[in-house]
Amino acid sequence: MEIESRVMDLAKQLEPYIIERRRDFHMYPETRFEEVRTSSIVEEELKKLGYKVLRTAETGIIGILNDGTDGKTVALRADMDALPIQEENDVPYKSRIPGKMHACGHDAHTAMLLGAARILAELKEKLKGTVKLIFQPGEEGGAGAKRIVEEGHIDDVNAIFGIHVWGHLPSGTIATKEGPIMASSDGFIIRIKGKGGHAASPHLTNDPTAPATDIYNALQKIVSRSVNPLSPIVITTPMIEASHGYNVIPDSVEIKGTLRTFDSKLRAKVIEKIEKIVQQYSAAWDCEGSLELFRIPYPPTINTPELAKFVMKTARELGPTTKAEMTMGAEDFAFYLQKVPGAFIFLGIRNEEKGIIYPHHHPRFDVDEGVLWKGSALYSLLAYKYLKGDK
Helix, strand or coil: CHHHHHHHHHHHHCHHHHHHHHHHHHHCCCCCCCCHHHHHHHHHHHHHCCCEEEEECCCEEEEEEECCCCCEEEEEEEECCCECCCCCCCCCCCCCCCCCECCCCHHHHHHHHHHHHHHHHHCHHHCCEEEEEEEECCCCCCCHHHHHHHCCCCCCCCEEEEEEEEEEEECCCEEECCEEEECCEEEEEEEEECECEECCCHHHCECCHHHHHHHHHHHHHHHHHCCCCCCCEEEEEEEEECCCCCCEECCEEEEEEEEEECCHHHHHHHHHHHHHHHHHHHHHCCCEEEEEECCCCECCEEECHHHHHHHHHHHHHHCCEEECCCECCCCCCHHHHHHCCEEEEEEEEEEHHHCECCCCCCCCCCCCHHHHHHHHHHHHHHHHHHHHCCC
C-alpha cells in the first residue's frame, strides 16, 4: 500500500495545479481539431517531465514514459476539444472565446491527465513497462480516436483506460461496468424528392410530405415491432424541413435524425430497415427517397469485463464506487476498445450545494473541481497496477 498512499498524497498535493490547468483550458476553449493552444501547453508540460512526445491526428499529443524494460504498455486517454456553445456561467474562469465553451468536461480530463503525468514521472522507477498518455483531439463528432488508431499509435498497447467527468453521479463517485456502457451513434438524413405546387391543387403534385409523415411514424414502429424489447435502441428525428409557406407544397422534404444502440449487428439491421422504409413509402407516393449517414458513425463503447472489474477494485481505494448505468450517449473511446482491451470510467461531479447541476452540453455546465485529484490518482493507480500485474 506504500505506492498507493504515495499516489493519493501526490494527487492531493497537485490539486491546485490540476484546478489551475483546468481553469486555463476552460477560459480558452478550442473546438475539434483546433486544439493548437491546448496541445502546445500539454506538449511543453510533458517535455518538462521527461516524456517522449509525439504529434498525432493534427492537434493530438502522445506522451511516452518508459522504464527501459520490455514490459507491457498501458495507455491513458483524455480528450481536449470544446463545443460551439456560448457559456452562460458567471465565474472567474468563464470562457473568453465567444461561441465556444468546455461544456462536456474535456478541460477537466486534460488537466487530470496532466496531473497523472506528474505523478507517473515521480514513480518512473517503480513502473514495470511503458505508459502512453493520449491527449486526443476531436472527440465531439470528429472521431479523433479513430484517427489515432489508424495512425498505429495503439498497435503496441496492451490495455487502455479513459475517464469522463459525469454530471449524473454524485461528486467523487467512480463508476464503470462490464460490457456495453455507451451506445453507438449514427446521424442520418432522409431526402424525399417529389413535385411541388399550390396547396389548393395537391392532385397536380407529387407531395413529398405524404411519404415523409409515413416514414416518420414508421421509424418508431421499427423500435416497437422489429426489435427485441430487451435490446435498447433509440431512433430520434428532431429535424424536418419542408415548405416555408402554408399554402405551398414543397418539391422536397428532409428528415434528420440519430440512431443509438449497444449492438453493432442490430445497428446494421435497423439501418437496412430504414432504407427499405424510405424507398417503399417514397415510391408509394410517386416520390424518390434516399438515406444518407452524414457523420462518422461511433460504435458502442464496450468495456472488457476483466478490466472493468480491475477498475472497480482499484477505485475503491479512492472512495465511493457504483455500477455505471448504460447511457445512450456515445463516445469515440469505442474505437480504442475495438482494437485493444480496456475500460471507460465515469467520475461523478454533480454537487447541488455548489450549484453544479446542469447536464453535459448545457451553457451552464460546470464541474466540481474538488474531486479532480481523484481522476489523476485513478489514472496513475491504473497504470501502475496494470504494469505491475495487479489485475
